[in-house]
Amino acid sequence: MLTIHFANRTERLAGLLVERIGAGPVFTPDEVIVPSAALRRYLTLALAQQHGICANVRFGYLAQSLWGWIARVVPGVQAESPFAPGVLAWRIFAAFDAPGAFDAYPRLRDYLAHGDAVMRFELAQQVAGLFDQYITYRPEWLSRWSAGQSIAHGAGAGLQVTADEAWQAALWRRLATEAGAAHPAEAFAAALATHGDALVAAGTLPAALHVFCLPSMPPLHLGLLQALGQCVDVQLYALNPCREYWLEVTDRRRLAYLAARAAPGEELHHEEGNRLLAAWGKQTKAQLELLIAATGDAVIDEAHFDEPGADPEREPESASLLARVQRSMLDLTELAPGSVALDERDRSIEVHVCHGLARELEVLHDRLLALFAAPQPPAPSDILVVTPDLEAAAPLIDAIFGTAPADRRIPFHVTGRGRSSVNPVARTLLDLLALAGSRFAASAVFGLLQQPIVARRFGLATEDLAQVHAWLEDAGVHWALDAGHRASFGLPAQARYSFADGLDRLYLGYALPARIDAPFGARLPAGDAEGSDAVALGALWRFVGLLAALQRRVAAPLAATDWTTLLTELLHDFLAPQGEEVEDLRETQAAIERFADELQRATPEQRLPLDVLRSALTAALDDAARGGVPTGAVTFAAMNSLRNLPCKVVCAIGLNDGAFPTQARPAEYDLMTRDARPGDRQRRVDERNLFLDLLLAAREHFYLSYTGRSLRDNAPLPPSTLVSELLDTLLPAIAGERDAARARLVVQHPLQGFADIGFRADVDPRLRSFDSEIAAALRQRTTEPPETPPRAAPPEEDDD
Template sequence: MFQVYHSNSLLVLKDLLAEIIRRQPISDPFQAEQILVQSPGMAQWLKLELADSTGIAASVDFPLPASFLWQLFSAVLDDVPERSAYNKEAIAWKLMAILPELLEQDIFSALRHYLENDEGCYRLYQLCQKIADIYDQYLVYRPDWIEDWEQGGNLAANRHPWQPVLWRALRQYTEGLQQPHWHRANMFSAFVKAIKGQKANGKLPPRLFVFGISALPQNYVQALKALGEQTDVHLMVMNPCRYYWGDILDQSQIARMNRRWFSKPDLDFADYAEGNPLLASMGKLGRDYLDQLQETSTEEIDAFMELERETLLSAIQQDILDLENPARFPEQIEHSLDKPMVSEEDSSLVLHSCHSPLREVEVLYDQLLAMFAGNAELKPRDIIVMMPDVAAYAPYIEAVFSNAPAERYLPYSISDRSNRQENPLLLSFEKLLTLNRSRLTVSDVLELLEVPAVMRRVGLDEAGFQKLRFWIDQVNIRWGMDSDQRSLWDLPLFEQNSWRFGLQRMLVGYALGEQSDYWQGVAPYVEIEGLEAELLGKLADFIDLLDQTRAHFGQARLLPDWIEVINALLDNYFQPDEQDEISLNAVRNVLQSLQDQVVDAGYNEPLSPVIIARYLSEGINQQRSSQRFMVGAINFCTLMPMRSIPFRVVCLLGMNDGAYPRSIPPVGFDLMTDYPRRGDRSRRDDDRYLFLEAMLSAQDKLYISYVGRSIRDNKEKIPSVLVSELLDYVAQGYALAGDEKLDYNASGQRLKEHLQTQHPLVAFSPKYFSATGPLFSYAAEWLPAVQLTAEPVPPFIADPLPEEPVQQLELAQLIRFLKNPCRHFFNTRLNINFSSYAVAARDEEPFALDNLSAYLIKQRYLEQALRGHNLDLLDQTVLAEGGLPVARAGELPLGKIRHDCTELAEKVKPLCTGEAKRIEIDQVIAGVQLQGWIDGCYPDHLLRYRPAQVNARDRLATWVEHLALCACNYQKGTVYRGLSGKVIYRPISTDEARAHLSDLIAFYRQGLSSPQAFDAGSAHEYFKQQGKDPEKVIQVLENRFYGSAYGSGLQDDPYVRRAYPDFDSFLQGFLPLAERIYAPMLAVIEEGDDD
């Protein structure tokens, strides 16, 4: 008996299945019930539902259709192998073996042209994969073509006549391997004959259920129909409509027919489109499947469930069930009285427009909290959240859901992520497979080394890893193993900034010690000593291992050799824990599968590294770490077939234009596109039907969100065409209660606006915390930020902190304070440090010399020049350190640095007459013991010099030292020399110096109680602009505060930004402090030009 059950509810079909099992149990208690499903998720749901209905769900198997039928064929037919000789993988490897021998034939000229210059046979591998996939589709959807080709025909192959020839060669090659001739094209017909010939008695299951599968190929249906002649087959179909809907047309089909065919006057093809527009547009997959079932002439049982039109969602579902279109003749409707009314309180269908996927998830979280708050019976397991690609949304889901506080925590589970997406070990393994094509940047190597399993194998802890990161940056390693590897990118042979270069610097520096200088072309790095040598050795061993692996993946090998290499790779790089061992077993399983396929295909040619890497990467990505679907939490999963399980709330994220429905460009030589048939699979048609199924499976609420605004410029973005169709359908057929008197289009637009919610760019928008607006948020942590945006920004510290006693003060500490009073306040009084000491990996060799590096080199040159040392050796050392661009690009700026510093040394030397003394400062000033040492005190003056332009902070620091010396009766004056120009500080009296120091110490005390609005550079610019238009002066100061495209501003300093968020708050305190702190210095200095 072959019986088909139609219902618009999976719950009804489930009840029918449970009742059949209860009333008609299998006579053999050891025989398992066979229920075909299309996904493990459906099997899990059905198992739980059966257990709930019958009290237990034991001795029930849930095979997938393809695997079940293969087992059935194996039981009925002779010599059916466990694994088909014509599965997609076997076909691909066999084509790899036979196709090169056929390319010389004229019929294969197109393929021969494509495979020209095929390095490593990678194009051949890709082509064979594509052809194998096409042949696999033919076996299922065009078995008549395959049978004709095997008989010597060329059916349907006019455009690509090589395909039948290649198939026959494949068939002959397979027979030569002594493998069975069975494949899916001939097995179905053989199976049907065996059933009709009574040759399958005793080999068939006593009963078979086919539950809720959206579509099956025609030969699958025929096989099940034949099976129904010998045993009971119950085919339970989810049918959204109770009436026959195989002949309804969507608007695009109608438009094509009107363009293509001449018709009689007054005849409109739209007359044939009676029915529901949503069903016509989105239901092609189900429509074709139901047509196939109609052709079987079977007994059918209808079990449709009526829906109450209590909500908009249920009304839409009932429209589809009844094949109705509420907007059948919109041109005949003058007002909205004839439209069904929708209550403003109806939230069964909602759409949310956001600016980014992260905002989609944040909005979803708040909406879910509102659902739970409004319905105490709603449970997390009643909600499913689906999206086109769960991997793209997984980081945002983890960020939002896992970081929620305990009082707002919602249990959740993410399904459909591959092993690679969940385990960094597998990502690192894939990187190792492509080392021969990697630039081996610092980031690449550190990401490998940072994987816990790799760190355990190398013997590193976190502290050791961070030290290695610091050393690598210090020795200027950037990328490349050595000069030989760089030549692979057609670059000149240069060792600088490579791993060999950096390791050599570290090893030589450790061997020669601190006294080492330039040695045989190497600039030793001398900061590694003692027990740190062990850590350096671990790095050297790891780099050597990478180099060996790179060499292993540089040539083609036979598969047994590759297996040996990859197993050694796993052992050498990873020391797995229990969870890692599961991941490594996934790699070994893929390797075993590859070996089985290659052996079965009889392929004995060497495989290139790129083919091995591609196969293993794809194999790992296809595996799933776990299927946590239906675990009692909110389910996040990819939109895929048979996720139309009934849920009270169905949420769809990422319904963006272009992202859904998904589309895959057709293969150019796919003959099925030339000769399409009803029932052919299409990704776009599948996705359309999935959307329809999701809409029908929502029992209480359908929640849709999409990126409707650009995060960059706020421009509007349209949603998926499916969302637009749903909105148009609702607008044409329904109206909000109270809009009865509006015209047809106006009421539709009002309903659209009511269903859609546009969310702000950020989660802390004041709109979410307004008592009158429709938006809301449960994230109370954003409330302080909202209150700040709604009110004027208060000062960072409204009242100064209590004064701290200052009894002793180091002169250097006073200078540090004057250079950045805000930073000193945060660091010293609040013990807050905003600075980040993380070393960022640099992956490119230097192409230009940055200002800081140039200044540090200038300091070295100036000191050596003043001491009269040979600068040629310093030239060699600096070039060998790798901090400069390669070759002439580095030699030219270095030459200018040497020239400038030599000139400055010549100007400084005359100022160094006599013996320089170091004077101790130990004075009680304003009740504070001011202490410190000042060196560079010559008989005639204090000397300061710097290989740069004299800046305002240097002037102020020298001013403090000048005051301290004058306060100690050192009345000699001060000279500050820069690269161009000099500053001379005239001596002042002891009393005047002490008075100035007293005021600076008082300013220091103030700076411990509150952040001070003072900046030496701004003060210098302020006095430089004196005498000009006051408004222009203020504009100059504002530009310096905010910065520009040509340089950073004070606000780029996190300490200043925190204390003074805007220019006005800074300016108010700055002007009097500039007069107080900087002006006295200007009264005693003289600017001098170069001598």
């Protein structure tokens, strides 16, 4: 049986899941499908809070779990999918390297002919992701290609579309032939229809399956879940922001387009309903339509909608602005003009305009301190901060939140960053691989050696590194390992200014007196090392020797097993992790194993050059599937990594024009863009829906900020279109003058944090600063001393 539970809040759906899992047999594992690591942790804590422990629950992701059950049921199917994007990428890369394989397709042939190995690998990754979309959203296309048929729609298909389809169809037929079979989804569904109950009784399939809060499911997966529902108790938990029927609502722009194209006198049976829900909720609406259509006779449970901000002791009109916006979506109504008498203390929705991202973070820090100073402060774990570009924001977050004094320190955690950026073991390994294919500039070599994890391996202390740096300068080392290495760049085979020449001169400086009358063997000694300096000099010699050995080993492409062996040796020979770095080492080793496993499954004989290996290892370390995981502190994350996770305070910073939704366009060879269907993943539509999800996930405060003033000339800059659309909806609804309403929601901040406006009692409290050092400096400078900033007891990090 298949049951769909609808609710507008993640907490209600989690409560239903916890209740059902608690009612099941104790010794039967419960299968739970989640969309992210964040919601997996959320459910784990919810189960532990309710039952005292979370045990015998198997969490998984939909695609991998479905393939696992297919492999158990359909004979001859591999345990790991040969159509996984990581495996497909290597198989496509090998196909691109096959001589003459695509000579009949000029568009692809010309690109491959002029691209290097890294460009071919990047194209292979993109095409693998595209084929993964075809597998789940357009399986009928692949069936037609396998049968030698075209998907082009008659004579209307353009020449470029036809050319793109031609090489993709040829590539798919090649991949399908190598895999030995088509996707086994149909065979799996047939097996379930004939003997599904027996498979459940035998334990081959689970008796019950819980699918929790997936923001989107492709038609292929929905069809397989419906087939599983014939013999498995499938419980789908789906978020629905509206309890009314809203699948026919249309956004304002679409309504104008339809009205312009309508024939005279033609009636248009469309409505906008709630303006924000119609404009931002297209992905959710399409997913709900697909879910209802694909699941057919499923049982629908719609008794779990909660009133946002509901308080039996208060009138509905006294609810916060945030709660009223959420309630208007729930009821599919619009906030009437002038209908919201905004309370002076209502800070549930704020928009802060700043000069640059650093200033945004300074303002955010002060606003969070104000929240912690309130009578009913949130816990740090109740606060989520998201930004479109986490990598750009991370150093500023550390600089502003990480350097605050103890009396203003806010516990924080940045999650979901690429591990190649934050894992010191991985970062050093990638730097080492980059160095192995370079000119070995003295600055780059010393930069690697002075990394603490590397210097520790070679026994070099801080003073030893300073001495080594002075030696390299005195010996005149500029670049190249030796004469042969320099010759590989098409230059004369001269050792002067190389590491080999420099080390010879340093050893002469150690062996010979400080003053000599003539060069020794045509070389002058350098460095004047003596006594115990031999230890550091020997460490430098060993380090350079290992680099030279590495350079020789990677000069030619290596197979997967050889790369695995080499990378493991590099971790041992060059790095000495300690403390938290030991876990970083394990994480890096796991990424190496994933990369090697995918390559081994795809093309075990494939030999990879160094630059492709480094690109592939970086991709394995930065795997987006890891996502972010909240902790007991204020959590900073990318926009989508903690989707649908409820928080008391949701902050979105960096919402500049063009930053979110992003301006990225789909690949020109993506055939799905020319045949769009409801439910297709479209980045801009997905990101608009993500903003809606963030708004709905906020329980008490929805905080937005953007760079609205130029640092150069203070010129106004526009915000994200999403911020503008939100303000365009809220401002007319607030009673009073529009300018006054805007001032209630939008706060204009000064360029600098030390502006005296932040320390005056007669200004907007949202401009107030908590910086006591700046207040003390202003007090000495001015005749009218500023007000002493309030003191907020610094919050403590929550226990997990």
